[in-house]
């Protein structure tokens with residue numbers, strides 16, 4: 001009989017004895033019915049007895065993949081780990097050991113079945129799991145490369161609420177036990193084996209009740225492996241500590257009290273090593289495993305043959321005595337050679353699926369809920385957790401000088417680039433001039449600048465060379481005027497991209513213009529046509545076209561105003577009757593840098609925060625550090641707030657840099673309250689940080705995170721009104737734009753900077769409100785994702 005109530009999952013002695021006799025279809029059917037009955041039989045254990053075990057797993061089902069294409073990993077698995085024992089969990093690579101362990105520590109959920117750990121269900125309030133009652137060493141190293149061995153152990157000690165002297169004492173002991181190098185050495189500079197031993201030390205540091213070690217002896221020499229096992233035997237002696245250990249070195253589990261041999265989603269056996277060896281008349285545990293696998297394969301084939309047998313009525317061969325199986329001859333199925341990585345198997349296609357028996361609800365005693373103090377209810381974060389996390393985050397960031405320099409250098413370079421590159425008028429655009437009025441070889445032909453062309457006594461006009469006067473004023477705005485002898489040549493050069501615009505002045509331009517102004521009643525079409533400057537524009541670049549048209553028109557206004565001044569006439573007399581007064585807000589000449597500045601500042605701060613936060617969170621997650629941290633009892637809220645605290649320092653520095661460069665060095669317009677401007681910049685960074693948390697929780701790899709961050713960057717920038725006014729967008733896009741995190745805040749910042757408005761104006765405070773709402777949404781989403789997105 002197996003020592004624990006594992007009916008249905010374990011091949012017991014009864015199974016082995018029964019197969020001594022010849023097997024026919026009816027005996028197989030009887031046996032299967034008997035087995036099924038045994039499986040369905042009421043469990044001998046009670047919920048209360050399960051709670052007394054260190055770990056108790058019942059009818060565990062776990063699959064990956066979709067319902068249509070499932071990859072079943074745990075298939076009705078039962079497991080019982082008595083308190084104070086060492087439990088060796090063995091099985092081929094990929095059979096589901098790590099999956100089972102992560103379900104036990106509460107980081108993955110079963111599809112069905114139940115798990116009791118240290119008297120409670122993992123993750124339930126008061127179970128202490130995840131938490132310091134567990135010491136978890138995951139398969140990956142899951143340590144911070146920048147930390148020294150000592151710092152690593154201090155971090156895990158603090159998380160378990162140990163004082164620094166207590167940790168120091170344990171460090172000395174563990175360094176000796178695990179033969180670790182100088183504790184000041186950085187983890188990233190240790191060998192693979194040393195890193196694994198440091199990881200083991202981190203699991204052992206707080207002397208937990210339940211140690212879960214996923215392959216702790218990989219890369220450890222035999223002598224040290226023995227001393228680790230001796231230590232495990234030592235700590236379990238008094239019955240306070242329980243150890244579950246997975247290993248590929250099957251024979252080292254001789255010292256375990258119990259061994260669970262896992263294959264195909266359940267246990268082939270769950271016995272003490274000595275019992276297994278004697279029962280299967282084997283020389284080593286490895287041999288036991290191979291025999292059990294052969295048995296399982298034969299049983300599998302026997303069962304799958306039943307269907308065929310029903311049709312063909314073929315008598316099956318006799319099942320051999322397991323102790324007499326000759327492994328050389330037996331077909332081991334998927335198993336070959338050395339136990340461990342060379343063994344490959346899959347649970348796909350198995351026939352036997354254990355029934356999932358629901359436990360009657362009334363049979364489960366209510367879980368004890370721990371009493372929480374008022375302080376704990378208000379403040380969901382534990383001080384010692386926050387201390388450890390903030391300390392860890394601070395040093396992870398500030399110790400890496402290269403990364404830090406990059407983080408600080410990036411906003412500087414981006415802001416400098418923006419201020420130098422964007423918003424300045426293009427000068428020196430090539431302008432082709434064909435001037436039939438002048439015979440000069442210079443585009444700036446001669447005219448008498450001081451002479452008024454109006455006779456003071458008769459008030460008659462004698463306007464000459466007005467084209468020269470006009471070109472003179474145009475050259476003050478655009479200096480690159482190129483003279484061409486005729487229109488055809490100028491047009492041909494413009495067609496080849498050598499000029500952005502062609503200006504053609506007719507031969508009698510000045511006289512016709514004079515006629516048009518002084519004698520409009522008698523002006524004919526010919527006169528009107530010859531009084532116009534003929535303009536041909538290259539309209540491929542909208543911005544350039546805009547600016548050139550503006551310069552061409554303003555140059556004409558400048559020339560006429562100057563003429564009026566010389567002739568002592570009112571300056572506006574010859575201008576078009578549209579007058580632009582002083583602007584209500586903003587500069588006399590609106591400046592694109594000032595317009596785009598607020599959006600650019602907020603975008604820089606927002607997306608730098610996204611990159612920083614998602615980068616550091618994803619690194620932690622992919623290295624297994626996040627998983628380990630969560631198993632040690634730290635909550636998602638604590639992780640997020642610790643990141644916010646440390647990265648806030650970086651963000652404050654980045655915001656100050658960006659604001660100083662923009663407003664002090666490049667003189668962007670700042671008319672509003674500096675305090676609110678700074679505050680809005682900071683909360684936009686905070687918003688980016690929380691968005692970074694969401695990205696890192698949603699995405700599993702750096703690549704998907706990059707795609708998501710980039711994918712959100714473009715729509716936000718396109719729609720937030722930096723590039724084009726929101727009012728000019730499609731109506732639906734306008735609505736989308738208004739709810740995006742950067743639109744309202746950009747408008748708010750622009751109003752503060754250029755209009756000088758303060759917080760009591762709706763446009764301004766709506767930016768703060770919108771950012772606040774987004775922070776709350778992102779933060780809640782990431783806390784929920786951290787809590788519920790398992791496995």
Ligand SMILES: Nc1ncnc2c1ncn2[C@@H]1O[C@H](COP(=O)(O)OP(=O)(O)OP(=O)(O)O)[C@@H](O)[C@H]1O
Pocket residue numbers: 064065071073091092093094095096097098099100139791
């Ligand atoms: N997140 C996942 N999504 C899909 N399949 C997974 C996932 N994690 C593990 N698996 C698959 O589940 C199976 C069991 O994996 P698991 O890591 O539990 O095996 P293991 O027994 O610990 O292997 P090893 O001894 O090599 O560490 C493997 O086939 C693996 O590919």
